[in-house]
Amino acid sequence: MTSVVTLKDVNFxxxxxxxxxxxxxxxxxxxxxxxxxxxxxxxxxxxxxxxGLLQPNSGTIxxxxxxxxxxxxxxxxxxxxxxxxxxxxxxxLELVLSGRLSxxxxxxxxxxxxxxxxxxxLRTVGLQDLSDRAFGNLSGGQAQRALIxxxxxxxxxxxxxxxxxxxxxxxxxxxxYALLQQLRQEMTIMMVTHDLRAAIEQVDQVLCVQGRVTxxxxxxxxxxxxxGLYHLPLIDLSGKxxx
Amino acid sequence: xxxxxxxxxxxxxxxxxxxxxxxxxxxxxxxxSYVVVxxxxxxxxxxxxxxxxxxxxxxxxxxxxxxxxISPLYGALGAGILSALLIGWIHLNxxxxxxxxxxxxxxxxxxxxVLFISQTPGYNVELANFLIGxxxxxxxxxxxxxxxxxxxxxxxxxxxxxxxxxxxxxxxQAYLQGVPVHQLYLLLLVLIAVTIVLLFQVVGIxxxxxxxxxxxxxxxxxxxxxxxxxxxxVLLNALFCFIGMAAAFHFDxxxxxxxxxxxxxxxxxxxxxxx
Numbered sequence: 436m437t438s439v440v441t442l443k444d445v446n447f448x449x450x451x452x453x454x455x456x457x458x459x460x461x462x463x464x465x466x467x468x469x470x471x472x473x474x475x476x477x478x479x480x481x482x483x484x485x486x487g488l489l490q491p492n493s494g495t496i497x498x499x500x501x502x503x504x505x506x507x508x509x510x511x512x513x514x515x516x517x518x519x520x521x522x523x524x525x526x527x528l529e530l531v532l533s534g535r536l537s538x539x540x541x542x543x544x545x546x547x548x549x550x551x552x553x554x555x556x557l558r559t560v561g562l563q564d565l566s567d568r569a570f571g572n573l574s575g576g577q578a579q580r581a582l583i584x585x586x587x588x589x590x591x592x593x594x595x596x597x598x599x600x601x602x603x604x605x606x607x608x609x610x611x612y613a614l615l616q617q618l619r620q621e622m623t624i625m626m627v628t629h630d631l632r633a634a635i636e637q638v639d640q641v642l643c644v645q646g647r648v649t650x651x652x653x654x655x656x657x658x659x660x661x662x663g664l665y666h667l668p669l670i671d672l673s674g675k676x677x678x
Numbered sequence: 679x680x681x682x683x684x685x686x687x688x689x690x691x692x693x694x695x696x697x698x699x700x701x702x703x704x705x706x707x708x709x710x711s712y713v714v715v716x717x718x719x720x721x722x723x724x725x726x727x728x729x730x731x732x733x734x735x736x737x738x739x740x741x742x743x744x745x746x747x748i749s750p751l752y753g754a755l756g757a758g759i760l761s762a763l764l765i766g767w768i769h770l771n772x773x774x775x776x777x778x779x780x781x782x783x784x785x786x787x788x789x790x791x792v793l794f795i796s797q798t799p800g801y802n803v804e805l806a807n808f809l810i811g812x813x814x815x816x817x818x819x820x821x822x823x824x825x826x827x828x829x830x831x832x833x834x835x836x837x838x839x840x841x842x843x844x845x846x847x848x849x850x851q852a853y854l855q856g857v858p859v860h861q862l863y864l865l866l867l868v869l870i871a872v873t874i875v876l877l878f879q880v881v882g883i884x885x886x887x888x889x890x891x892x893x894x895x896x897x898x899x900x901x902x903x904x905x906x907x908x909x910x911x912v913l914l915n916a917l918f919c920f921i922g923m924a925a926a927f928h929f930d931x932x933x934x935x936x937x938x939x940x941x942x943x944x945x946x947x948x949x950x951x952x953x
Contacts, residue, residue, distance in 0.1 A: 488850060507854050514850065523715055524904045525847055533844040536855035543837045569902030589855065 437500065439464050439593060439623045440485055442648075445494035447477075447484060454480050458494070458648045462640070467619045469634040470627045471656070472644035478627045481644055482595050485625070486510055498593070508537050511586035513596040516578035521571035527581050528566040531556055534588030549588075556584040560614060576607020583614065594618065596626040600633070612637060631656065682924040692927070694821060695813040699919035699937075701824050702876045705831045706889045707912030709873040711904060712866060714894040716846040719887070721769070721867070724780045725761050726874045726886040728787025732757020733808055734794030741798045750808070751820055754878060758871030761787060766864040811882025811934030813923070824876055831869055842866060843904055880919070881934035888938040889915055892945045899952045918944070 438461035445458040454477045462468055470478050483489045484496055487503030499506050511534065534556065535549040557563045560580040565573065573581060579599050586594055599615075600608040612633060615624060625642075628634055634641050635653045643649040643656070686693050713722050736753025739745045761783060768779050795805050807815060816824075835842070844852040845862055852859050870890075877886045897910035922937030929936075 486850070486854060488853065507856055510854060512850060512854055514848070519848070520715075520717075522898060523847055524898060524902050524907050525843065526903055529843065529903075530847075532840075533848070533851055533855070536841065536844055536852065536857060539840055541837065543840050545840075571902070585851070 438462060439466075439499060440625070441495075441497045442484075443495045443497075445484065445491045445496060447480060447489065447491050453646070455484075455644075456647055460642060460648055460650045462623060462625065465619065465621075465623055466640055467615070467638045468623075468625045468640045468642060469638040469653075470625060470642045470644055471629070471631065471634050476645040477648075478644045479597055481642075481648065482512070482597060482625070482627065485593075485595065486512060508589060509592040511589045511591035511594050513579070513582045513586050513594070513599055515597050515599075515601060516573075516575060516582055517602055519570070519578075523571060525570050526566070527557070527562060527568050527570055527573070527584075528553060530570050530581055531566075531584045531588050534585040537589070552590070553584075553588045556587040557581075559587055560584045561610070574607070576603040576610065579603055579607070579611060580614070583611070587618075591622060593623045593625070596624070598627050598629060600628065600630055679924055679928075682927045685927060691814055692923075694816055694818065695933070696920070696923055698816045698821055698824055699813060699880050699923060700916050701821075701828050702880045702889065703915035703919050704912050705828055705873045706877050707893055707910075707915045708835055708908045709831065709869055710890040710915075711894040711897070711908045711911050712842055712846055713870060714891055714898060715904060715907075716866075718870075719891050720777065721765055721780060722870050722874070722890055723887055724765060724784040724787075725758060725867070725871050726878065726883055726890075727784045728761040729754040729757045729871070729874060729878065730791030730808060730883055731787040731789075731794075732760075732791075734791035734798075737804070738794040738798045749820075751823060751875065751879075754875045755872065757787065758875050759868055762867035762871040763864060766860075766867045769863070770860055807882070808878070809882050809884050810932055811878065811880055811885060813880050813933045816879055820879065824879070827872055827876055831872060834865075834869060838862065838865075839905070846904075881937055885934045885938040888941050889918070892941040893918070896945050896948050899948055914941075914944075 440462040442458050442460055445455060446453070447455045470481060472478050480489065484491055485498065485503060487507065496503060499509060503510070531553040532545060532549065535545060535553060538549050539545060554563065554566065557566055560583050562577060562580055562584060565577065570578065570581060583599070599611050603611070615626070616637065618624065635656055638653055641651045641653055641656050643651055686696060713719055732753035733750045736748045736750045740748045765780055765783065769776055772779060792805070841852065841857050841862055844857065845859055849859050873890065874886050877889050881889055893911040893914035894907060896914055897907045901907050901910060918937050918941045922940050923933055925931060925940065926933040926936040
C-alpha cells in the first residue's frame, strides 16, 4: 500500500532557529494519526509543511506521490477556532461554502450542488440549524465543528486538525471525537493534540514532535506517559539514536 | 436644508459636486468594508497619503514643464497603484518590520508631493485643496473618470467578492482551495488605492480615511454579513455626504471637514450607545 503523506530527511528553520530536523515518516491511507509534543516543538509547523504553506530547507515532502502544491484540494485544514476574529461578519453557511471555493465559477457564483454539499457537511457536524448564525456568535465547540464542516465540504482525502478539542467543554470534546471516529472510515486524519488520553485511545499512530519527529505506536506513548511525558525531553531521543 | 436642495437645482457646480460625492460613497462603502474587516486600516492610511507624491509630480509636470495632458488625478492614480503594489510586496516579503516600512512610505509620498508642489510656482495654495479636499472643484471630465473607475471597481468586486471574503477571513483556507491569494491581495490593495483616488477629490487626502473606514465600522456594529455590511456602509456614506455638504453650504464650512465631522460624531455616538 502506498503512503498518503511521506516526509524524507526534512529540515526546517525559521530564519536561524531550527524547528524541525531530520524528519522522516509516512502515513498510510485512512490512518488516524495524533501529533503530540511540547509547545514550540514544531507541531503546527509540521502541518504547514504538509500543506505546502511552508517550504522545507532540505528534504522532500510528498502528498499522494507529488508535491503538496499539486494536490492542495485533497487536503483540508481545521485551525483552532480561537485564532479567528469574532467580529468578522461571516455566517456559518458562508464559512462552510468557503470549503467549495475551488468550484466557484469565475463570475463568483456557487452551483446549487455546492450549497447542497455545504448543508450536508453542516448536518454531519450537527449544525444544520445554525447555518444563518454569525460565526462569531457560536460557542467554542460549535465554532470548531463549523470549521470541521468547512473542511468536509471540500471532500478531502486528508484532514489536518490543530488541537480541535482545546478550549471546548467536555461534551463538545466528546462530540468532536465521535465525529472523528466516524470520519476515519473515509479519510486520513492527522490531529495535533495535547490530549494524551485521546492520543492513546483513539488513534493508530502517534507522532511525537520535539524538534525531531518520533513515530510511536499508541501503546508506547502510554509507557512514556507513565514516566512523565511533559518533562523535557519528551522521550529519550538519544537512547533511540543509539539503538 | 430646503435652501440647499433649491441651490442644487440652480447651481450645476453644486449638483456636480454632490453627484461626485455619491459616486465616491458607493465604492468607498464597498471597498472600505474589506479594509475594516481585514484590519488593513493602517495600510490604507499610508496609501492615501502616499498619493500626494503623484499629485505633486503631475502638477509640476503640467504647470512647470508644460505637459498639458497630465492632470493631478492621473498622478494620484499612478502613485496610488504603484504604492499599493509596493506595500503588497512589503507585506508578502518583509513582515518583520512591515508597519515601520509602510509608515516610511506614508511620509516619503507626502514629502515628494510637498517638494514638487513647492517647485511649482504660484500654486502652493492648491496644497490645501489636495489635503483637505474641495469637492466644488470637480470638473465634468473628472466626473466621467470617477464614474468609469466606479464601474470597474463594482464589476471586479461582483466577480471576486466570495474570494475576497475568504482571503480576508482566512488566507490559508483560500490557499488550500487553489485561490491565487497573493495576486488577489495585491489586486485588493490596488482597488483600495483607486478608491482613495476617487475619495480624495471629495474630502481630501487627510480625511479620506473617514469615508473609507467609519461607515463600515458603524455598520459592523449592526450586522453579521459582509454583503449587508457593504450596503449599509454605502447608505451611511451617501447620507454623511449629503448632510455634510448641506451643512457646508449652510454654514459656509469646508465640505470635506463637514462630512468627516458628521461621520466621526455618528461613529462615536453609535459606539457609546451600543455598549
